[in-house]
Amino acid sequence: MLHLGFDVGSNFCKCVILRHNGSFTSEMIPTQGAPAVQLAALIHRLDLPADERIRVGLTGVGKELFRDTWKRHWISDVAATSAGVLHQNPEIRMIFDMGGEFSRVIQLAADGSVADFSMNGQCAAGAGAFLEQQAGRLRMDVTELGARAVEAPKAAVIAGRCSVFAKSDMIHLQQKGTPVDEMAYGLCLALVRTFASSVLAGREPLAPLALVGGGARNGGIVRAFLEVFSWTPDKMWLPEQPQVQAALGAALSACTTSVTFGELTAAVDALESAGEDRGADAYRLAALGPYPVSSQTADAELPEGITDVFLGVDVGSVSTNLVLLTRDGRILESLYLA
Incomplete structure:
Protein backbone atom coordinates (compact mmCIF):
# COMPACT_ATOMS: atom_id res chain seq x y z
CA MET A 1 0.00 0.00 0.00
CA GLY A 84 12.13 12.03 7.35
CA VAL A 85 15.75 12.86 8.19
CA LEU A 86 16.38 9.76 10.31
CA HIS A 87 14.93 7.53 7.60
CA GLN A 88 17.82 8.56 5.36
CA ASN A 89 20.56 9.18 7.93
CA PRO A 90 20.08 7.52 11.35
CA GLU A 91 23.30 9.10 12.65
CA ILE A 92 21.91 12.65 12.74
CA ARG A 93 21.71 14.23 16.20
CA MET A 94 20.53 17.77 15.35
CA ILE A 95 18.46 19.27 12.55
CA PHE A 96 18.50 22.86 11.30
CA ASP A 97 15.28 23.40 9.36
CA MET A 98 15.21 26.72 7.49
CA GLY A 99 11.91 27.37 5.74
CA GLY A 100 10.29 30.39 4.14
CA GLU A 101 8.47 31.76 7.18
CA PHE A 102 9.58 29.42 9.97
CA SER A 103 12.94 28.07 11.08
CA ARG A 104 13.58 25.52 13.78
CA VAL A 105 16.25 23.54 15.59
CA ILE A 106 15.49 19.93 16.52
CA GLN A 107 17.76 18.06 18.92
CA LEU A 108 17.55 14.26 18.79
CA ALA A 109 18.29 11.75 21.54
CA ALA A 110 20.47 8.69 20.97
CA ASP A 111 17.38 6.57 20.29
CA GLY A 112 16.14 9.02 17.63
CA SER A 113 13.39 10.59 19.73
CA VAL A 114 13.02 14.37 19.93
CA ALA A 115 14.91 15.63 22.98
CA ASP A 116 14.37 19.36 22.44
CA PHE A 117 13.35 21.85 19.79
CA SER A 118 13.07 25.60 19.26
CA MET A 119 11.75 27.81 16.49
CA ASN A 120 11.65 31.46 15.50
CA GLY A 121 8.79 33.66 16.68
CA GLN A 122 6.41 35.76 14.62
CA CYS A 123 9.28 37.68 13.03
CA ALA A 124 10.75 35.92 9.99
CA ALA A 125 14.20 37.55 10.34
CA GLY A 126 15.76 34.11 10.95
CA ALA A 127 13.94 32.45 8.05
CA GLY A 128 14.04 32.45 4.27
CA ALA A 129 11.56 35.32 3.90
CA PHE A 130 14.29 37.69 5.10
CA LEU A 131 16.57 36.61 2.26
CA GLU A 132 13.79 36.81 -0.34
CA GLN A 133 12.92 40.35 0.72
CA GLN A 134 16.49 41.59 0.63
CA ALA A 135 17.25 39.79 -2.65
CA GLY A 136 14.53 41.92 -4.20
CA ARG A 137 16.53 45.03 -3.32
CA LEU A 138 19.39 43.62 -5.41
CA ARG A 139 16.98 42.87 -8.28
CA MET A 140 17.58 39.12 -8.18
CA ASP A 141 15.94 36.00 -6.80
CA VAL A 142 17.32 33.93 -3.92
CA THR A 143 18.81 31.36 -6.30
CA GLU A 144 21.00 33.95 -8.00
CA LEU A 145 21.78 35.56 -4.65
CA GLY A 146 23.03 32.23 -3.30
CA ALA A 147 25.23 31.67 -6.35
CA ARG A 148 26.71 35.16 -6.04
CA ALA A 149 27.31 34.66 -2.31
CA VAL A 150 29.31 31.48 -2.91
CA GLU A 151 31.73 33.38 -5.17
CA ALA A 152 32.14 36.46 -2.91
CA PRO A 153 35.70 37.06 -1.65
CA LYS A 154 34.30 38.49 1.60
CA ALA A 155 31.02 39.54 3.18
CA ALA A 156 29.65 43.04 3.65
CA VAL A 157 28.49 43.83 7.18
CA ILE A 158 24.68 43.78 7.33
CA ALA A 159 22.34 43.67 10.34
CA GLY A 160 20.17 40.57 10.33
CA ARG A 161 18.08 41.00 13.46
CA CYS A 162 15.50 43.10 11.67
CA SER A 163 14.65 43.60 8.01
CA VAL A 164 14.24 47.35 8.62
CA PHE A 165 17.82 47.69 9.85
CA ALA A 166 19.04 45.44 7.06
CA LYS A 167 17.32 47.71 4.55
CA SER A 168 19.15 50.74 5.96
CA ASP A 169 22.48 48.89 5.75
CA MET A 170 21.73 47.83 2.18
CA ILE A 171 20.97 51.39 1.11
CA HIS A 172 24.24 52.60 2.64
CA LEU A 173 26.24 49.80 0.99
CA GLN A 174 24.67 50.47 -2.40
CA GLN A 175 25.46 54.16 -2.10
CA LYS A 176 29.10 53.28 -1.38
CA GLY A 177 29.24 51.03 -4.43
CA THR A 178 29.82 47.80 -2.49
CA PRO A 179 30.09 44.80 -4.87
CA VAL A 180 26.85 42.84 -5.19
CA ASP A 181 28.59 39.53 -4.39
CA GLU A 182 29.76 40.89 -1.04
CA MET A 183 26.27 42.16 -0.18
CA ALA A 184 24.79 38.79 -1.16
CA TYR A 185 27.12 36.88 1.15
CA GLY A 186 26.66 39.50 3.86
CA LEU A 187 22.91 38.82 3.77
CA CYS A 188 23.51 35.07 4.08
CA LEU A 189 25.81 35.58 7.06
CA ALA A 190 23.32 37.98 8.68
CA LEU A 191 20.55 35.41 8.32
CA VAL A 192 22.63 32.56 9.77
CA ARG A 193 23.85 34.66 12.71
CA THR A 194 20.26 35.60 13.52
CA PHE A 195 19.30 31.92 13.28
CA ALA A 196 22.13 31.02 15.65
CA SER A 197 21.20 33.66 18.24
CA SER A 198 17.40 33.50 18.15
CA VAL A 199 16.61 29.91 17.10
CA LEU A 200 19.62 27.88 18.25
CA ALA A 201 19.55 30.22 21.28
CA GLY A 202 22.64 29.09 23.17
CA ARG A 203 22.38 25.38 22.37
CA GLU A 204 25.58 23.62 21.35
CA PRO A 205 25.42 22.44 17.72
CA LEU A 206 25.72 18.66 17.59
CA ALA A 207 27.38 16.88 14.69
CA PRO A 208 26.49 15.13 12.52
CA LEU A 209 23.93 17.79 11.76
CA ALA A 210 21.32 17.92 8.99
CA LEU A 211 20.41 21.13 7.18
CA VAL A 212 16.97 20.89 5.58
CA GLY A 213 14.30 23.17 4.15
CA GLY A 214 14.66 25.64 1.31
CA GLY A 215 17.74 27.18 2.96
CA ALA A 216 19.69 23.99 2.35
CA ARG A 217 19.42 24.57 -1.41
CA ASN A 218 21.16 27.94 -1.12
CA GLY A 219 24.93 27.67 -1.44
CA GLY A 220 25.44 31.02 0.30
CA ILE A 221 23.50 29.81 3.35
CA VAL A 222 25.49 26.58 3.50
CA ARG A 223 28.77 28.52 3.27
CA ALA A 224 27.59 30.89 6.01
CA PHE A 225 26.69 28.03 8.37
CA LEU A 226 30.13 26.47 7.91
CA GLU A 227 31.82 29.82 8.58
CA VAL A 228 29.73 30.82 11.61
CA PHE A 229 30.29 27.46 13.34
CA SER A 230 33.86 26.98 12.02
CA TRP A 231 32.91 23.60 10.61
CA THR A 232 34.25 21.42 7.85
CA PRO A 233 31.67 20.19 5.31
CA ASP A 234 31.74 16.61 6.65
CA LYS A 235 29.96 17.74 9.84
CA MET A 236 26.86 18.90 7.96
CA TRP A 237 24.65 16.51 6.02
CA LEU A 238 22.56 17.86 3.13
CA PRO A 239 19.86 15.51 1.79
CA GLU A 240 19.32 15.32 -1.94
CA GLN A 241 15.80 16.73 -1.54
CA PRO A 242 16.02 19.00 1.52
CA GLN A 243 12.59 20.61 1.05
CA VAL A 244 10.56 17.38 1.27
CA GLN A 245 11.89 15.96 4.55
CA ALA A 246 8.71 16.80 6.49
CA ALA A 247 6.53 15.33 3.70
CA LEU A 248 8.64 12.16 3.78
CA TYR A 283 -12.70 39.87 1.80
CA ARG A 284 -15.45 41.54 -0.18
CA LEU A 285 -15.01 45.28 0.44
CA ALA A 286 -17.36 48.11 -0.33
CA ALA A 287 -16.54 50.07 -3.47
CA LEU A 288 -14.56 53.23 -2.87
CA GLY A 289 -16.43 56.48 -3.38
CA PRO A 290 -15.01 59.71 -4.77
CA TYR A 291 -11.95 61.01 -2.97
CA PRO A 292 -13.02 63.67 -0.45
CA VAL A 293 -11.92 67.19 -1.33
CA SER A 294 -10.57 69.22 1.55
CA SER A 295 -12.37 72.47 2.34
CA GLN A 296 -9.03 74.02 3.27
CA THR A 297 -6.98 75.75 0.60
CA ALA A 298 -3.26 76.31 0.73
CA ASP A 299 -1.84 79.82 0.78
CA ALA A 300 -0.16 80.00 -2.62
CA GLU A 301 1.19 83.53 -2.23
CA LEU A 302 4.96 83.94 -2.21
CA PRO A 303 6.81 86.62 -0.24
CA GLU A 304 7.05 89.95 -2.02
CA GLY A 305 9.78 90.10 -4.62
CA ILE A 306 10.10 86.28 -5.03
CA THR A 307 8.83 84.83 -8.30
CA ASP A 308 10.73 81.51 -8.54
CA VAL A 309 11.12 78.78 -5.88
CA PHE A 310 12.76 75.35 -5.91
CA LEU A 311 11.44 72.21 -4.18
CA GLY A 312 13.93 69.66 -2.86
CA VAL A 313 12.74 66.18 -1.88
CA ASP A 314 14.86 63.64 0.03
CA VAL A 315 13.23 60.19 0.15
CA GLY A 316 15.27 58.30 2.76
CA SER A 317 15.00 54.82 4.25
CA VAL A 318 13.05 55.98 7.33
CA SER A 319 11.80 59.48 6.49
CA THR A 320 10.99 61.90 3.68
CA ASN A 321 12.20 65.51 3.83
CA LEU A 322 11.03 68.46 1.75
CA VAL A 323 12.45 71.96 1.53
CA LEU A 324 11.38 75.05 -0.44
CA LEU A 325 14.24 77.35 -1.49
CA THR A 326 14.55 80.70 -3.15
CA ARG A 327 16.91 81.20 -6.08
CA ASP A 328 19.60 82.57 -3.75
CA GLY A 329 19.33 79.56 -1.38
CA ARG A 330 17.11 80.95 1.37
CA ILE A 331 14.77 78.38 3.01
CA LEU A 332 11.12 79.41 2.79
CA GLU A 333 9.56 76.21 4.17
CA SER A 334 10.72 72.78 5.33
CA LEU A 335 8.86 69.61 6.22
CA TYR A 336 9.97 66.35 7.86
CA LEU A 337 7.76 63.27 7.39
CA ALA A 338 8.68 60.23 9.49
Whole structure:
Protein backbone atom coordinates (compact mmCIF):
# COMPACT_ATOMS: atom_id res chain seq x y z
CA MET A 1 0.00 0.00 0.00
CA LEU A 2 1.30 3.46 -0.91
CA HIS A 3 1.90 6.03 1.82
CA LEU A 4 1.27 9.67 0.84
CA GLY A 5 2.79 12.45 2.94
CA PHE A 6 1.77 16.08 2.45
CA ASP A 7 3.60 19.10 3.83
CA VAL A 8 1.46 22.19 3.22
CA GLY A 9 3.98 24.97 3.87
CA SER A 10 3.88 28.74 3.67
CA ASN A 11 5.76 28.84 0.34
CA PHE A 12 5.31 25.36 -1.16
CA CYS A 13 2.99 22.36 -1.01
CA LYS A 14 5.04 19.16 -1.04
CA CYS A 15 3.98 15.55 -1.50
CA VAL A 16 5.96 12.33 -1.08
CA ILE A 17 4.79 8.96 -2.39
CA LEU A 18 6.46 6.26 -0.27
CA ARG A 19 6.53 2.67 -1.52
CA HIS A 20 6.72 -0.50 0.54
CA ASN A 21 10.42 -0.96 -0.29
CA GLY A 22 11.32 2.44 1.24
CA SER A 23 11.89 4.27 -2.05
CA PHE A 24 9.98 7.47 -2.66
CA THR A 25 9.21 10.12 -5.25
CA SER A 26 8.15 13.69 -4.61
CA GLU A 27 6.12 16.51 -6.12
CA MET A 28 6.19 20.18 -5.16
CA ILE A 29 4.16 23.24 -6.16
CA PRO A 30 4.28 26.90 -4.96
CA THR A 31 1.56 27.74 -2.44
CA GLN A 32 1.06 31.27 -3.85
CA GLY A 33 -1.13 32.30 -0.92
CA ALA A 34 -3.82 29.75 -1.86
CA PRO A 35 -2.89 26.47 -0.15
CA ALA A 36 -6.21 24.70 -0.82
CA VAL A 37 -6.15 25.56 -4.52
CA GLN A 38 -2.52 24.55 -4.97
CA LEU A 39 -2.93 21.39 -2.91
CA ALA A 40 -5.78 20.35 -5.20
CA ALA A 41 -3.57 21.00 -8.24
CA LEU A 42 -0.79 18.94 -6.66
CA ILE A 43 -3.06 15.97 -5.91
CA HIS A 44 -4.46 15.96 -9.43
CA ARG A 45 -0.87 15.71 -10.70
CA LEU A 46 -0.46 12.35 -8.95
CA ASP A 47 -2.90 10.60 -11.28
CA LEU A 48 -3.54 7.53 -9.10
CA PRO A 49 -6.57 5.25 -9.54
CA ALA A 50 -9.56 6.57 -7.57
CA ASP A 51 -10.14 3.19 -5.91
CA GLU A 52 -6.53 2.67 -4.80
CA ARG A 53 -6.25 2.48 -1.02
CA ILE A 54 -3.56 4.66 0.51
CA ARG A 55 -2.36 5.78 3.93
CA VAL A 56 -2.10 9.55 4.37
CA GLY A 57 -0.05 11.84 6.65
CA LEU A 58 -0.56 15.61 6.83
CA THR A 59 1.88 18.16 8.22
CA GLY A 60 2.86 21.81 7.78
CA VAL A 61 1.03 25.02 8.64
CA GLY A 62 -1.72 24.13 6.16
CA LYS A 63 -2.61 20.75 7.67
CA GLU A 64 -5.33 22.49 9.69
CA LEU A 65 -7.28 22.99 6.48
CA PHE A 66 -8.31 19.38 7.04
CA ARG A 67 -10.95 18.97 9.75
CA ASP A 68 -13.21 16.34 11.30
CA THR A 69 -12.08 12.77 10.60
CA TRP A 70 -8.99 14.00 8.74
CA LYS A 71 -7.50 15.29 12.01
CA ARG A 72 -6.26 11.79 12.77
CA HIS A 73 -3.91 12.16 9.78
CA TRP A 74 -2.22 15.23 11.33
CA ILE A 75 1.48 14.93 12.27
CA SER A 76 3.48 17.70 13.95
CA ASP A 77 6.14 19.45 11.85
CA VAL A 78 8.87 18.52 14.34
CA ALA A 79 7.96 14.81 14.41
CA ALA A 80 7.57 14.64 10.62
CA THR A 81 10.89 16.39 9.87
CA SER A 82 12.74 14.19 12.36
CA ALA A 83 11.27 11.00 10.90
CA GLY A 84 12.13 12.03 7.35
CA VAL A 85 15.75 12.86 8.19
CA LEU A 86 16.38 9.76 10.31
CA HIS A 87 14.93 7.53 7.60
CA GLN A 88 17.82 8.56 5.36
CA ASN A 89 20.56 9.18 7.93
CA PRO A 90 20.08 7.52 11.35
CA GLU A 91 23.30 9.10 12.65
CA ILE A 92 21.91 12.65 12.74
CA ARG A 93 21.71 14.23 16.20
CA MET A 94 20.53 17.77 15.35
CA ILE A 95 18.46 19.27 12.55
CA PHE A 96 18.50 22.86 11.30
CA ASP A 97 15.28 23.40 9.36
CA MET A 98 15.21 26.72 7.49
CA GLY A 99 11.91 27.37 5.74
CA GLY A 100 10.29 30.39 4.14
CA GLU A 101 8.47 31.76 7.18
CA PHE A 102 9.58 29.42 9.97
CA SER A 103 12.94 28.07 11.08
CA ARG A 104 13.58 25.52 13.78
CA VAL A 105 16.25 23.54 15.59
CA ILE A 106 15.49 19.93 16.52
CA GLN A 107 17.76 18.06 18.92
CA LEU A 108 17.55 14.26 18.79
CA ALA A 109 18.29 11.75 21.54
CA ALA A 110 20.47 8.69 20.97
CA ASP A 111 17.38 6.57 20.29
CA GLY A 112 16.14 9.02 17.63
CA SER A 113 13.39 10.59 19.73
CA VAL A 114 13.02 14.37 19.93
CA ALA A 115 14.91 15.63 22.98
CA ASP A 116 14.37 19.36 22.44
CA PHE A 117 13.35 21.85 19.79
CA SER A 118 13.07 25.60 19.26
CA MET A 119 11.75 27.81 16.49
CA ASN A 120 11.65 31.46 15.50
CA GLY A 121 8.79 33.66 16.68
CA GLN A 122 6.41 35.76 14.62
CA CYS A 123 9.28 37.68 13.03
CA ALA A 124 10.75 35.92 9.99
CA ALA A 125 14.20 37.55 10.34
CA GLY A 126 15.76 34.11 10.95
CA ALA A 127 13.94 32.45 8.05
CA GLY A 128 14.04 32.45 4.27
CA ALA A 129 11.56 35.32 3.90
CA PHE A 130 14.29 37.69 5.10
CA LEU A 131 16.57 36.61 2.26
CA GLU A 132 13.79 36.81 -0.34
CA GLN A 133 12.92 40.35 0.72
CA GLN A 134 16.49 41.59 0.63
CA ALA A 135 17.25 39.79 -2.65
CA GLY A 136 14.53 41.92 -4.20
CA ARG A 137 16.53 45.03 -3.32
CA LEU A 138 19.39 43.62 -5.41
CA ARG A 139 16.98 42.87 -8.28
CA MET A 140 17.58 39.12 -8.18
CA ASP A 141 15.94 36.00 -6.80
CA VAL A 142 17.32 33.93 -3.92
CA THR A 143 18.81 31.36 -6.30
CA GLU A 144 21.00 33.95 -8.00
CA LEU A 145 21.78 35.56 -4.65
CA GLY A 146 23.03 32.23 -3.30
CA ALA A 147 25.23 31.67 -6.35
CA ARG A 148 26.71 35.16 -6.04
CA ALA A 149 27.31 34.66 -2.31
CA VAL A 150 29.31 31.48 -2.91
CA GLU A 151 31.73 33.38 -5.17
CA ALA A 152 32.14 36.46 -2.91
CA PRO A 153 35.70 37.06 -1.65
CA LYS A 154 34.30 38.49 1.60
CA ALA A 155 31.02 39.54 3.18
CA ALA A 156 29.65 43.04 3.65
CA VAL A 157 28.49 43.83 7.18
CA ILE A 158 24.68 43.78 7.33
CA ALA A 159 22.34 43.67 10.34
CA GLY A 160 20.17 40.57 10.33
CA ARG A 161 18.08 41.00 13.46
CA CYS A 162 15.50 43.10 11.67
CA SER A 163 14.65 43.60 8.01
CA VAL A 164 14.24 47.35 8.62
CA PHE A 165 17.82 47.69 9.85
CA ALA A 166 19.04 45.44 7.06
CA LYS A 167 17.32 47.71 4.55
CA SER A 168 19.15 50.74 5.96
CA ASP A 169 22.48 48.89 5.75
CA MET A 170 21.73 47.83 2.18
CA ILE A 171 20.97 51.39 1.11
CA HIS A 172 24.24 52.60 2.64
CA LEU A 173 26.24 49.80 0.99
CA GLN A 174 24.67 50.47 -2.40
CA GLN A 175 25.46 54.16 -2.10
CA LYS A 176 29.10 53.28 -1.38
CA GLY A 177 29.24 51.03 -4.43
CA THR A 178 29.82 47.80 -2.49
CA PRO A 179 30.09 44.80 -4.87
CA VAL A 180 26.85 42.84 -5.19
CA ASP A 181 28.59 39.53 -4.39
CA GLU A 182 29.76 40.89 -1.04
CA MET A 183 26.27 42.16 -0.18
CA ALA A 184 24.79 38.79 -1.16
CA TYR A 185 27.12 36.88 1.15
CA GLY A 186 26.66 39.50 3.86
CA LEU A 187 22.91 38.82 3.77
CA CYS A 188 23.51 35.07 4.08
CA LEU A 189 25.81 35.58 7.06
CA ALA A 190 23.32 37.98 8.68
CA LEU A 191 20.55 35.41 8.32
CA VAL A 192 22.63 32.56 9.77
CA ARG A 193 23.85 34.66 12.71
CA THR A 194 20.26 35.60 13.52
CA PHE A 195 19.30 31.92 13.28
CA ALA A 196 22.13 31.02 15.65
CA SER A 197 21.20 33.66 18.24
CA SER A 198 17.40 33.50 18.15
CA VAL A 199 16.61 29.91 17.10
CA LEU A 200 19.62 27.88 18.25
CA ALA A 201 19.55 30.22 21.28
CA GLY A 202 22.64 29.09 23.17
CA ARG A 203 22.38 25.38 22.37
CA GLU A 204 25.58 23.62 21.35
CA PRO A 205 25.42 22.44 17.72
CA LEU A 206 25.72 18.66 17.59
CA ALA A 207 27.38 16.88 14.69
CA PRO A 208 26.49 15.13 12.52
CA LEU A 209 23.93 17.79 11.76
CA ALA A 210 21.32 17.92 8.99
CA LEU A 211 20.41 21.13 7.18
CA VAL A 212 16.97 20.89 5.58
CA GLY A 213 14.30 23.17 4.15
CA GLY A 214 14.66 25.64 1.31
CA GLY A 215 17.74 27.18 2.96
CA ALA A 216 19.69 23.99 2.35
CA ARG A 217 19.42 24.57 -1.41
CA ASN A 218 21.16 27.94 -1.12
CA GLY A 219 24.93 27.67 -1.44
CA GLY A 220 25.44 31.02 0.30
CA ILE A 221 23.50 29.81 3.35
CA VAL A 222 25.49 26.58 3.50
CA ARG A 223 28.77 28.52 3.27
CA ALA A 224 27.59 30.89 6.01
CA PHE A 225 26.69 28.03 8.37
CA LEU A 226 30.13 26.47 7.91
CA GLU A 227 31.82 29.82 8.58
CA VAL A 228 29.73 30.82 11.61
CA PHE A 229 30.29 27.46 13.34
CA SER A 230 33.86 26.98 12.02
CA TRP A 231 32.91 23.60 10.61
CA THR A 232 34.25 21.42 7.85
CA PRO A 233 31.67 20.19 5.31
CA ASP A 234 31.74 16.61 6.65
CA LYS A 235 29.96 17.74 9.84
CA MET A 236 26.86 18.90 7.96
CA TRP A 237 24.65 16.51 6.02
CA LEU A 238 22.56 17.86 3.13
CA PRO A 239 19.86 15.51 1.79
CA GLU A 240 19.32 15.32 -1.94
CA GLN A 241 15.80 16.73 -1.54
CA PRO A 242 16.02 19.00 1.52
CA GLN A 243 12.59 20.61 1.05
CA VAL A 244 10.56 17.38 1.27
CA GLN A 245 11.89 15.96 4.55
CA ALA A 246 8.71 16.80 6.49
CA ALA A 247 6.53 15.33 3.70
CA LEU A 248 8.64 12.16 3.78
CA GLY A 249 8.24 11.96 7.55
CA ALA A 250 4.47 12.44 7.17
CA ALA A 251 4.40 9.51 4.74
CA LEU A 252 6.44 7.35 7.11
CA SER A 253 4.13 8.24 10.02
CA ALA A 254 0.90 8.09 8.00
CA CYS A 255 -2.36 7.23 9.73
CA THR A 256 -2.98 3.48 9.97
CA THR A 257 -6.57 4.01 8.77
CA SER A 258 -6.44 3.82 4.98
CA VAL A 259 -8.60 5.80 2.55
CA THR A 260 -9.06 5.63 -1.19
CA PHE A 261 -7.30 8.14 -3.41
CA GLY A 262 -10.74 9.20 -4.61
CA GLU A 263 -11.78 10.06 -1.05
CA LEU A 264 -8.66 12.16 -0.60
CA THR A 265 -9.22 13.95 -3.90
CA ALA A 266 -12.86 14.70 -3.01
CA ALA A 267 -11.84 16.06 0.40
CA VAL A 268 -9.25 18.40 -1.11
CA ASP A 269 -11.59 19.55 -3.88
CA ALA A 270 -14.15 20.41 -1.17
CA LEU A 271 -11.49 22.42 0.67
CA GLU A 272 -10.77 24.35 -2.52
CA SER A 273 -14.46 25.21 -3.06
CA ALA A 274 -15.01 26.13 0.58
CA GLY A 275 -11.90 28.31 0.56
CA GLU A 276 -13.13 30.22 -2.50
CA ASP A 277 -16.54 30.78 -0.90
CA ARG A 278 -15.10 31.87 2.45
CA GLY A 279 -12.65 34.19 0.75
CA ALA A 280 -15.38 35.85 -1.30
CA ASP A 281 -17.42 36.54 1.85
CA ALA A 282 -14.56 37.53 4.12
CA TYR A 283 -12.70 39.87 1.80
CA ARG A 284 -15.45 41.54 -0.18
CA LEU A 285 -15.01 45.28 0.44
CA ALA A 286 -17.36 48.11 -0.33
CA ALA A 287 -16.54 50.07 -3.47
CA LEU A 288 -14.56 53.23 -2.87
CA GLY A 289 -16.43 56.48 -3.38
CA PRO A 290 -15.01 59.71 -4.77
CA TYR A 291 -11.95 61.01 -2.97
CA PRO A 292 -13.02 63.67 -0.45
CA VAL A 293 -11.92 67.19 -1.33
CA SER A 294 -10.57 69.22 1.55
CA SER A 295 -12.37 72.47 2.34
CA GLN A 296 -9.03 74.02 3.27
CA THR A 297 -6.98 75.75 0.60
CA ALA A 298 -3.26 76.31 0.73
CA ASP A 299 -1.84 79.82 0.78
CA ALA A 300 -0.16 80.00 -2.62
CA GLU A 301 1.19 83.53 -2.23
CA LEU A 302 4.96 83.94 -2.21
CA PRO A 303 6.81 86.62 -0.24
CA GLU A 304 7.05 89.95 -2.02
CA GLY A 305 9.78 90.10 -4.62
CA ILE A 306 10.10 86.28 -5.03
CA THR A 307 8.83 84.83 -8.30
CA ASP A 308 10.73 81.51 -8.54
CA VAL A 309 11.12 78.78 -5.88
CA PHE A 310 12.76 75.35 -5.91
CA LEU A 311 11.44 72.21 -4.18
CA GLY A 312 13.93 69.66 -2.86
CA VAL A 313 12.74 66.18 -1.88
CA ASP A 314 14.86 63.64 0.03
CA VAL A 315 13.23 60.19 0.15
CA GLY A 316 15.27 58.30 2.76
CA SER A 317 15.00 54.82 4.25
CA VAL A 318 13.05 55.98 7.33
CA SER A 319 11.80 59.48 6.49
CA THR A 320 10.99 61.90 3.68
CA ASN A 321 12.20 65.51 3.83
CA LEU A 322 11.03 68.46 1.75
CA VAL A 323 12.45 71.96 1.53
CA LEU A 324 11.38 75.05 -0.44
CA LEU A 325 14.24 77.35 -1.49
CA THR A 326 14.55 80.70 -3.15
CA ARG A 327 16.91 81.20 -6.08
CA ASP A 328 19.60 82.57 -3.75
CA GLY A 329 19.33 79.56 -1.38
CA ARG A 330 17.11 80.95 1.37
CA ILE A 331 14.77 78.38 3.01
CA LEU A 332 11.12 79.41 2.79
CA GLU A 333 9.56 76.21 4.17
CA SER A 334 10.72 72.78 5.33
CA LEU A 335 8.86 69.61 6.22
CA TYR A 336 9.97 66.35 7.86
CA LEU A 337 7.76 63.27 7.39
CA ALA A 338 8.68 60.23 9.49
